[in-house]
Amino acid sequence: MIHLMIDDKPIEITEGRSLLEACRENGIDIPTLCYHPALEPYGGCRLCMVELFQPPRKSRLVAACVYPCEEGLVVKTHSEMVLQSRRLTVELLLASAYNSPDIIALADQVGVGEVRFKLPEENNCILCGLCVRACKEITNISAISVIQRGMAKKVSTPFQVASSRCISCGTCVLICPTGAFKLSDVIGVRSDVPGEPPYLRRYYRVGSEIDLRPNFVQDVALLLGRKRDTE
Amino acid sequence: MNRLQSTSDFQTWQAAMAASWDETRPCLRVCDGTGCRALGSQKVLENLRAELARTNQDTPIEVVGTGCPGFCECGPLVTVYPQRISYQKVKPEDVSAIVQKTLIGGEVIQELLYTDPQTGKHIHLEPELPFYQKQKRFVLDFNGRIDPTRIEDYVALGGYTSLVKALTKLTPEQVVAEVKTSGLRGRGGAGFQAGVKWELCRKNVQKTGIGYIICNADEGDPGAFMDRSVVEGNPHLLLEGMIIGAYAIGIEQGFVYIRAEYPLAVENLRIAIRQAEEAGLLGTNILGSGFDFNLGIRLGAGAFVCGEETALMASIEGRIGEPRPRPPYPAESGLWGKPTNINNVETWANVPMIIAMSGLEYAKIGTEKSKGTKIFSVVGKINNTGLVEVPMGITLREIIYDIGGGIPNGKSFKAAQLGGPSGGCVPAEHLDVPIDYESLNALGAIMGSGGMVVTDEDTCMVDFARYFMTFIQEESCGKCVPCRVGTKAMVATLERICAGEGLPGDVDYLLEMGEHVRNNSLCGLGQTAPNSVLSSIRYFRSEYDAHIFDKTCPAKVCKGLISYSIDPEICNGCMVCLRNCTSNAISGARREVHTINPRLCTRCGVCMNVCKFDAVVVA
Numbered sequence: 001m002i003h004l005m006i007d008d009k010p011i012e013i014t015e016g017r018s019l020l021e022a023c024r025e026n027g028i029d030i031p032t033l034c035y036h037p038a039l040e041p042y043g044g045c046r047l048c049m050v051e052l053f054q055p056p057r058k059s060r061l062v063a064a065c066v067y068p069c070e071e072g073l074v075v076k077t078h079s080e081m082v083l084q085s086r087r088l089t090v091e092l093l094l095a096s097a098y099n100s101p102d103i104i105a106l107a108d109q110v111g112v113g114e115v116r117f118k119l120p121e122e123n124n125c126i127l128c129g130l131c132v133r134a135c136k137e138i139t140n141i142s143a144i145s146v147i148q149r150g151m152a153k154k155v156s157t158p159f160q161v162a163s164s165r166c167i168s169c170g171t172c173v174l175i176c177p178t179g180a181f182k183l184s185d186v187i188g189v190r191s192d193v194p195g196e197p198p199y200l201r202r203y204y205r206v207g208s209e210i211d212l213r214p215n216f217v218q219d220v221a222l223l224l225g226r227k228r229d230t231e
Numbered sequence: 232m233n234r235l236q237s238t239s240d241f242q243t244w245q246a247a248m249a250a251s252w253d254e255t256r257p258c259l260r261v262c263d264g265t266g267c268r269a270l271g272s273q274k275v276l277e278n279l280r281a282e283l284a285r286t287n288q289d290t291p292i293e294v295v296g297t298g299c300p301g302f303c304e305c306g307p308l309v310t311v312y313p314q315r316i317s318y319q320k321v322k323p324e325d326v327s328a329i330v331q332k333t334l335i336g337g338e339v340i341q342e343l344l345y346t347d348p349q350t351g352k353h354i355h356l357e358p359e360l361p362f363y364q365k366q367k368r369f370v371l372d373f374n375g376r377i378d379p380t381r382i383e384d385y386v387a388l389g390g391y392t393s394l395v396k397a398l399t400k401l402t403p404e405q406v407v408a409e410v411k412t413s414g415l416r417g418r419g420g421a422g423f424q425a426g427v428k429w430e431l432c433r434k435n436v437q438k439t440g441i442g443y444i445i446c447n448a449d450e451g452d453p454g455a456f457m458d459r460s461v462v463e464g465n466p467h468l469l470l471e472g473m474i475i476g477a478y479a480i481g482i483e484q485g486f487v488y489i490r491a492e493y494p495l496a497v498e499n500l501r502i503a504i505r506q507a508e509e510a511g512l513l514g515t516n517i518l519g520s521g522f523d524f525n526l527g528i529r530l531g532a533g534a535f536v537c538g539e540e541t542a543l544m545a546s547i548e549g550r551i552g553e554p555r556p557r558p559p560y561p562a563e564s565g566l567w568g569k570p571t572n573i574n575n576v577e578t579w580a581n582v583p584m585i586i587a588m589s590g591l592e593y594a595k596i597g598t599e600k601s602k603g604t605k606i607f608s609v610v611g612k613i614n615n616t617g618l619v620e621v622p623m624g625i626t627l628r629e630i631i632y633d634i635g636g637g638i639p640n641g642k643s644f645k646a647a648q649l650g651g652p653s654g655g656c657v658p659a660e661h662l663d664v665p666i667d668y669e670s671l672n673a674l675g676a677i678m679g680s681g682g683m684v685v686t687d688e689d690t691c692m693v694d695f696a697r698y699f700m701t702f703i704q705e706e707s708c709g710k711c712v713p714c715r716v717g718t719k720a721m722v723a724t725l726e727r728i729c730a731g732e733g734l735p736g737d738v739d740y741l742l743e744m745g746e747h748v749r750n751n752s753l754c755g756l757g758q759t760a761p762n763s764v765l766s767s768i769r770y771f772r773s774e775y776d777a778h779i780f781d782k783t784c785p786a787k788v789c790k791g792l793i794s795y796s797i798d799p800e801i802c803n804g805c806m807v808c809l810r811n812c813t814s815n816a817i818s819g820a821r822r823e824v825h826t827i828n829p830r831l832c833t834r835c836g837v838c839m840n841v842c843k844f845d846a847v848v849v850a
Contacts, residue, residue, distance in 0.1 A: 043556040044710050046751045061750050066556040081750075088747045092716040116740060117720035127709060146551065146709075149534065151719055153709035 004073040013069050020048050020064035028077055030064055031086065031106060033093075033177050034128035039137050041065040042129050045093075049085045051076040061085055086110045096123040100178045119151075124180035127153055131172035131181055139171055155181075234511040237519040238395050244510075245386050252387035254376075257292045257334065258312040261321075262375065264299030264463050265495050266456070271323060272296075272307035278326040279309075286330060298464015298499075300375025301618035302362050305345060310357050310375070317357040318343040348614060348636060362615050365633050367596070367604050367622045370580045374464035379499045382506040385467040391512060393583035397475045398520045401586070406479035407433060410582065412590030414602035419447055419538075419575030420653065420679045421755070422601075422668040428572060432562040433480045435570035442570040444482045445547070446473055446579050448489035448496070449531045449538040452651025453702060454610040455682030458576035460618050461606070462489065462496035465580075466503035470526065472579035474513065475586055477524040480572055485524065488543050490531040500528060535706035539754045540565075540573045542708065553710045554754035575680060577606055597623030601667035605678065609635050611685035612642065621666065628662040631685060642687040646770065650679025652699040653759035655766025656692070675766040677759070691788035692771040693778055697725040699763035707756065714757030717748040721764060731791035733779035738768060787849045790834040794850055797838075799824040801846035808838035808847060 001012050006023060013022045018041060023030050034045040043066040050064045053074040061081065076082065090107045096119045097103045103126070129146060132155060136142045143166040147156045157166075173181045235241050261267075261276050279294045302308060305319035311333055318329065321343060332338045344353040345360055354360055377384035385391070397406050411426025436442035446469060450458040462469060473485050489497055504526055507513040515523045529547050536542045537552040544566045546552040565571025581603055585593045594602050601623040607630065610616050614636030621630060627647060631637065638644050646656040655676035657664060664670050668678050686695060704718040721744050724737050745761030752758045768775060777783050784792040797808070797817075804822040816832040819825030827838070827847075839847040 042710075043753055044712070046712050046753070049751055063556060063753070068558060085747065085751055088717075088744070089712055089751065092712050092720065095716050095720065117716075117723060119716075119719070126712070127715070129710075148709075149536070150705060150707040150709045150715060153715070 002069050002071050004069055004071070004075065006075045007077055015069070017069050018065055019050060019062070019067045019069055019073070019075060022069050023050075023064060023077060030077055031110065032065060033106075033126060034130060035065045036130055036134070036175065039130065039133045042133065045126065045128050046089050047086060049082060049089075051079045051081050083110070087112050091115055092117070093126055095119050096121065097126055097178055097180075098122060100124045100180075102178050124178045125155060126178055126180075127155070128177060130175045130177065131155060134171045134175045139167070139169055141167060141169075143167075144172065232509055234509065235518055236511065238399050240511075241391065241395055241518055245389075245392070248383050248387035249389075252384070255313040257290065259292065259294045259329075259334075260297050260310045260312060260375065261294065262299055262306060262308040263296030264303075264374075264460055265493075266299055266303040267306035267308060268495070270306045270320075274323040275307050275309065275321050275326060278323045279330070282326050282330045286335070288334075292334060295378050297376060298374040298379045299460040299618060300464075301366075301371060301460070301620070302360070302615065303617040304615045308375075309343075314355075315357040316355055317345060317360060319345050361636070362617065362619075362634055365625065365629055366620050368620045369584050369604050370461060370468065370577060370606060371464075371618065371620045373468065374460065377465065379464050379466055380502050382467060382503065382510060385465070389587075390467055390583075391471055393586035394471050394474055394478075394512065395518065397478055397586050398518060398522065403433070403479045403481060406475060406586065409590040410479070410585055413585040413593040414590075414597075414600075415578065415581055415585060415593070416601060416668060417575060418577035418581070418605065418678075418680065420650065420677065422678055425574060425578055428562060428574075429476065429480055432570050432572040435563055436481045439569055442480065442482050442572070443566045444473060444477055444480060444485040445540075445543065445566065445571060445573040446485070446487040446489075446576055447538060447540065447543060447573055448487055448493075448576045449543060450493075450576070450680060451490065451535040451538050451706075452653070452680060452682040453699075454608060454684045455651055455680055456608045457606040457618060457681045459493050459496050460608075461576050461580050462493070463499050466496075466500045467507065468580045468583060469500075469576055470503055470507050470513065472582035473526060474507075474517070474524055475582050476572065476574070476579060478522055482572070483523050483525065485526045486529050486547055486566075487526065488529045488531060488537070488547060490533065492533065497528065497530065504528070534708070535702075536708040536754070536756050539756055541754065543573070544571065553708050554756070556753060577681070598665060598667045600669055601678075605666065605681055607681045607683045609683045609685065611647075611683075612638055612687040612690065613685040614639050623667050624665045626663045626665055627657060630666070630683070631662070635685070638685070638687045642689060645686045645688055645690055646692065646767075647686070648676075648684040648695070648699070648763065649682070650677035650762075651682040651684075652703045653677065653756070653762055654679045654682070655762045656686075656695075656770060658770040675762070675769055677762070689786055689788070691729075691784050691786035692767045692774050693725065693784075694729055694786075694788045696764045696767040697722070697729055700725055700760075703756070703760045703763075707760070711751075711753040711757060713748045713751040714753070714760060717744055717752075718757075718760050720744055721748070721761060725764065728775065728778045729784075729789040729791060731778070731782050731789070733775075735779065737779055738772065738775050741765075742768060793834055794829050795827050795832055795834060795836070795838060796848055796850065797825050797827055798846045798848055801844050803844060803846075805843070807841050807843070811837050811841045813837060 002015055004011050011022055011026050030048045032048045034042045043063045048064040049061040051059050052062045053059045087110050090110050091112050093103050094115045095117050132144055135144050144155055146153055261272055263272055276296050283292055307321045309318040309321045332340055341353055346353055407429050415425045416422040448458050477485055531537050534552045537546045539554045540561055542552045542554040561571040561573055597603050604620050604622050606620045608618050619634050644659050646658045648656045657674055657676050661674055671678050700722050704722045707714045707718055709715040724741055741764055745765045748761045749758055774785055777785050787793050802824045806821055809817040809825055814831050814833045816828045817825050
């Protein structure tokens, strides 16, 4: 067993667990977005930052979801430094997800006042990576991944073409914390190309960008046929 | 060549190579590094060879393309041996004069010599150039002397003797101990004790039985080219350091992660690895010692963040170049989950020297906490742009004025950005700061990998910070929120300030957000991302205030805050500015005073540059 001190409370936990698990098991509430107990921790949303005291070092913020419990750690989860960090992180999330009810609720909870920076384009996807990790770790499919970097980063299929890997299980939709991943069940939609035979398809989208169609072969055949016609 | 089977084989070979090495023979050494190549050194080399073949000398004169000796400002560099006459800014058409006058006639060509800007005197010999006077060249010693594509040259000058010494005279533990004693600290940025890292990794490798070493050659800071020049100019030095490191830590497989944008470095490194393998200095049973070590090259695909060690390892593994949280540190769980030791090129390149001279001797160079030498690439508003290797503890003033030759055109020094975009600026009042890890940290800058960008009075520090912040923001991997969105928010604020739309409170916002990004980001890139902004606010807050409150840019750089006009007293109507204006904003006729239409003017500054009478004024 490992002994640590969280919010001045002595806590015992088995080895190999994270600070976040230690907190949650002891009834200490820490907000998270990119964390899911069924998945490998990611450390991307930075909402679970806690203050770690390791004298003589200056106290610092660490992500509780990925920081392992070590003997004798002293941690504060609601210090002024932590609360300020949460407010600013949620404020940054609101820069693009300003209409997401979940993020707005979170902002109320952590006490975000004014949002001082907004991106021109609204985007509810906060790149928490849950959908990507679920697709890989739970369903073992890996139909989607994050592509590009920085502000251009997004969830997509390899090479941004329709993926034949997707099995339409909907795990990504269920796990998305902001509702960015929408199940657009469009069974019965006809092909938009006049004169072509209608075919059935289902697909999932992030925003309005990608299109994970399971019937890849059929699509390619259609595309090829269409190309031949125009030539 | 035949594979060397034992250390005595090596010694025989080395003795032969050393005997054939003769710097008193006539020889032309031409810098063939990337910098000089860009200035046309390959054509110079080609012409030299052709000219020499034509003149048909009795004693053949060798022409050697070497690595970068550092004096990039004056390239292409040609050094005439044995006298070591240093010719600079050599053009392909100067070649016949060099051969006819200097090599045959024994005469020095005055026009090709370096002229001291202070005294106006010509300097004949390479060792007398003020640029080299205060340098202490250990790592760069062979750059400019050897042909980097010939292992024989490196061996002739004593290369690979440190490896032999380590293999025959020292146990792996003793090698680690030597590196620890030397006090060598990582040259890649953070300055962690290399020996401590090695010891930690060695312990873990003994438990797991397998581990890796990596050389981080993903140098990406704007204006930094230390690692490139070492790999280009003396790749065997890096190899020797890595082989010694592998022996000390107990590793059989290493990787050099080098950016694909360094084609010459990659080429020379490939050649070096092949030669070392053929000579039996790499591969199985190195020099008959029973020690095996293989080295592979992995190319970076242009992501700055892959210089961060965990992102680098992910990239080698074939995954997305994203950092992961530490702990676990690479020494515990690195490449493919195995203990891994990552060092930067310059760190590895220091190792042979430490083994050759002993850790204790090495520790005598430098300051109490920062040992050895450090290479800086000095660029920006400075007379002698180039690569300098100086002992730790030298002052910034010595680097900028004595080695760098001061600021061009009689302008005054404003600040030097140390450590690239992750570093900070050091203003004029701290010019006498000794260059060591602690002193620079205390000033809000960092040693970093050794990039040094010098600015003068004409540089706007807000614009300068905006440039570095934009770079970092574009290179953020986007995994964590503070770095992805926080840097974007900071860039947007800086852009607004530079455009003249700054608001009261913007500086406070930058400070608050900078602090947040620094404390909350996942990896080193994000944690150091706001440094350039925070340090420029610390030293040049008045410039920020001028932009925001007075709506002026003191350095007259920010386009949204300046305007160009023509002084009617001076303008003689020569029409040069009018013809050169890219946006047809200047009107006037010959011998009539010209005027600039501020609405059409894009503030590009061309009119000011072309006016021979200084009639164009910026306000």
